[in-house]
Amino acid sequence: MPAEPPIPEPKSLHFIEEIVEADLASGKHGGRVLTRFPPEPNGYLHIGHAKSICLNFGLAAKYGGATNLRFDDTNPVKEDVEYVDSIREDVRWLGFGWKGEHYASDYFQFLYDYAEYLVQQGKAYVCDLSEAEIREYRGNFHVPGKASPYRDRAPEENLDLFRRMKAGEFPDGSKVLRAKIDMASGNMNLRDPLMYRIRRAHHHRTGDAWLIYPMYDYAHGVSDAIETITHSICTLEFEDHRPLYDWFLEQDVEGRFFQRPLPRQIEFARLNLTYTVMSKRRLLLLVQEGHVKAWDDPRMPTISGLRRRGYTPESVRAFAERVGVAKRDTVIDVGLLEFAIREDLERKAPRAMAVLRPLRLVIENMAEGEVHWLTLPNHPDDPAFGTRQVPFAREVLIERDDFREEAPKKWFRLAPGAEVRLKGACLVRCTEVVRDAAGEVVELRCTWDPASLGGDAPDGRKVKGTLHWVSAAHAVPAEVRLYDRLFTAEDPMDVPEGGDWRDTLNPDSLEVLAGARVEPSLAEVAPGTRVQFERLGYFCADPDGRPGAPVFNRTVGLKDSWAKLEAKG
Structure with missing residues (x-):
């Protein structure tokens, strides 16, 4: 296991907090702080979203404000109620509640009315260019764009065409509504961006009522303004979109549509983790192509996957706090996330014994049928966890890896002639x-x-090796799933020319041990229960288990000193 990464010292005040405190001091929003978390319901949330959730909800809570949960459901082709439900569950699981639950679709009529206003003001026009032609006319970072031949249509003609788009008179893709800004701008986002497209698709909330749908860049800022959001916090890739965000809102020069002051968009660095991909599109491909079982596969960086693996909301929040809020993108060692859950479960998880790869051990000088019921602590450092009764008999099972016939130096486990302690x-x-x-x-x-019953030598002799075990006659059969990192490369996207990011998938990311045995106290463990298997790591009971046949997912291993010694050679 790699060395624990250094834990960065959290700053007393990050730059977004400085902005909020300055606004509060000036009375800019009347002392209000209202943030929003605006997921698109087109996939499951991942650890990057968790950082954003913690920032938005945590920031509002710190300053006595609130946070809206708003689903940006402007693309019915990719959206599903399943994703809406999962997002709600993830936010609640992380420990946050929202002031209001909103949808961009709540504002479809308002968005349309404001678009008509922009058309009437000569700030938007209907364009008949195809998607490919629009891309060609837009130019690139070295070539300025050129105006669409439809850019100078009169407002009256544009208004008529826009209303006919809404009425369904034109086929999909034949016309779009574009903002009229600056085709020569160095910011590509200002080169007459799309506002509406024709799309005959059933919407999960509005059904077939709308045949045109707003684009994200248009709907996002307007929705913020409708809700009177004070600080619109988003990730750094939207920095170049901020002038467009402001432009759409500032065109309401008469103040007919939006309350002042307008929301302020603030960008922070997104979370990037080693050995992980964070693109929802790529995560969806992993599911669709069968590389993982589902969105909540414990190998996935989704919040539901982390939850099923055994992560706690406290550990995710602690991780987000340690990562901090930065202005520049960085890549965080996934070991920091593993450290956060290991640190949390060290305090919270009760202990139990399990043997993953059993090897039978027979105590020849113990009588057949002799059973000793041992009272063992559920946590070595916290008496509040109480105790449990564990049976000890003539035949026990130990870990196969704890025996070597030819023992190397510093081997304190079992070998011929060696003496060890059964914990x-x-x-x-x-x-x-x-x-x-x-x-x-x-x-x-x-x-x-x-x-030595109870674990210690009566004459005080020192025995260095201590092994975990289960009674063979009393042990409960269990399936144990050992999860490893999903990718073998620190940066799965860093592949040779002609390669594919999926080439870095780890073929050994899951090992299923069907012959494991656990102590009787775990026979009817409830799904979601987290436990430390002595000397092995932290595990979580999976919903696939049933009474008498539990299934456990490995959350994270313990630090293995012997593995480090072997690695050094």
Whole structure:
């Protein structure tokens, strides 16, 4: 396991807080702070959205304000109620509540009316160019755009055509409404951007009432202004869109549509993680192509995937806080996220014993049928977790990796002739190794010191090795899913020319162990229960399990000192 990444010291006040405090001091918005979280319901939220959620809701809460949850549902082709429901669940799971639940579709009539106003003011026009022609006319960063031949249509003609677009007189793609700004602008977003397109598609809320739909850049700022958002916080890729955001709102020169002061868009660096892709389009491809089982696959960086893997909302919020709010994009080591959940579960997760790859150990000098019920703490550092009863008998199962017939230096686990402690039970010494016909080790014969019942030597002798175990007769069969990083490359998008980002998918990102055994206390564990398997890591009970046959997902491993020693050679 890689070394823990350094934890950056959180700043006392980040730059967005400075802006908000300055606005409060000046009375700009009458002492109000109202932010919004505006997801598009076209996929599941991921860890990057979690950072944005924490920022928007956390900032408003800090200054006594509120946050709106607004679904920017302007593209019915890609949107679904499933995504709306999942977004609500994710925000609530993170521990936040919203002032109002809104949709861009709530404002379709307002957006249309304001678009008509812009047409009447000569600030928007209907264009008949095709999508490819619009792209060609727009030019590029080195070539200025050229005006559409339809740019100088009279406002009256544009208004008539726009109303006929709404009425369904024209086929999809035949006409669009464009803002009339500046085709020579160095900012490509100001080169007469699209405001509306014709799209005959069923909308999940408005049905077939609308045949034209607003573009995101137009609907977003107007929706903010309708809701009187004070600080519209978005990620850095929208920085070049800010002049367009402002332009649309500032055209209401008479103040007929929007309350003053207008919202202010503020950009911050998006979250980028190593060994992860954050594009919803690519995440959707992973699902559609079967590389993962679903959006909530524990290998996915989605909030639902993290939840199913066993992450806690507190750990995600702590991670977002440690990452901080920056003005420049950076790539964060995914190890910092793993550190956050390990730190949280160290305090919260009860302990239990599980054996993932069982090897039978028989204590020859213990009587058949002899069973000792041991009282073990559920947490070594917190008595409030209480205790549990664990059966200990003649035959136990240990981890196959805890035995080596030829032990290397500094090997403190079990080997022929070696003595180890079975955690909380006793001391045992290996006396014989039993193999099957193929020569594989299938059983260890050992002796125990009855006086060591409880785990310690009565004569005070030191035994360095301590192993976890389960009673063979009492153990509960379980399936354990060992999840690893989904990609083998720190930057999955950094592939050779002609390569594909999917070439970096990790073929070993999931290992399913069907023959694992857990102690009896976990027989009827509830889905979502988080537990530390002693010496193995943190695990979470999966909904696929059932009473008597639980399924556990590995959330994150423990730091393995022996693995580090082996890596050093």
